[in-house]
Amino acid sequence: MITKAFIFDLNGTMIDDMQYHAEAWYHILNNDLNAGLSWDEVKAEMYGKNDELLVRIFGGDHFTKEKIKELSIEKERRYQKAYLPNLSLINGLREFLEKAKQQRIPMAIGSAAIPFNIDFVLDNLKIRHYFQAIVSADDVTISKPDPETFTKCSELLNVSAKDCIVFEDAPKGVEAAANAGMETVVLTTMHSQAEFKNFKNVIAFIKDYSAVGPGDFLRN
Template sequence: MKAKALLFDMNGTMIDDMAYHAKAWYNILNDDLRAGLTYDEVKKEMYGKNDEVLVRIFGPSKFSLAEMTALSIEKEKRYQQEYLPFLKLIDGLKELLVVAKSQGVKLAIGSAAIPFNIDFVLDNLHIREYFPVIVSADDVAISKPHPETFTKAAELLGVAPEDCIVFEDAPKGVEAAQNAGMQSIVLTTMHEKEEFAQYSNVRGFIKDYTDPHLISLL
């Protein structure tokens, strides 16, 4: 491996769960909050911090911070309840983590998820030992596509941005990596290759971590 650090987005990148997030958001936004959005409109808006999603859809003055926090937790509870029976790492990822750690490649998570959700994944899948650095929604002022999520992870690992490779599944995440001066490998779990055409930092696309081209991309 040529990279000194691998940075992973979580949802849709480590676990293939974005459809469950979309369903939870769809129910919260339409059934609870009467936003009147289509499923595709919900998918388009569900990036970044949960409170940023609510502000984008309803404006900055609709909810108090306490109300947004409560809605965020309720959304994640619904997501976790639906997804728990199917929770697993994307194929090949565990093997990649083992090899990377054995070769001294540093690992971190850089996610717009709240700690409540990150803990759900790491503790149920017993993979916390691989990630000495975790940057969550609570650790940054502005989430992706702002680069802070990834630049902070690199800083905490002690690795220069140009020595990091970011695994992402979403255009806004790839944009964040590009803004941070980092190369990306894209998981095609939720978005098509064509949606990333505007970014110059994409080294390649993989369906999962068993892809035979993965090592050459690293």
């Protein structure tokens, strides 16, 4: 086997929750901060770290670091409260993870989420034991599309970048994987296939994990 490890983005890739994130940001940006953004404008900013999003919208000098942290935590609290009753893995993923574990495929999570959110998912769904490494927003200097999130995962797994397959749902994440020299499987939970037409590192599009297994992405 050439492919030796799987790296999963979290939001939109393991759980179908991006609508809840967008709604939480929409209300904070517009109702609390008077940004005056449309739904599509908010959706377009849904990548990278929370502080990066705020800087993109308001500029680097608008908020103190303390205020950015406060806004970030408040956004995640609202997201978690709204999403918790519906928290579940994308269809077929638990079985996919179990099969990969049985096949001894190392797995990591590489996410722009803060640990507060990653822990919310892993501990409520009881899936932490499947992953040998977790890289969060707090572990990188620059988030996706910078490749650091995924290259750190490969380093922690002790697997070369070219031998990792990334599971992603967002164009910026696929770009980060390309920048890391990694192939990508795209989940079409939030974005259409057409939005990925310029990426050469996409090897498959799937709507969920119900019809695939780890062996489908292991190349001889």
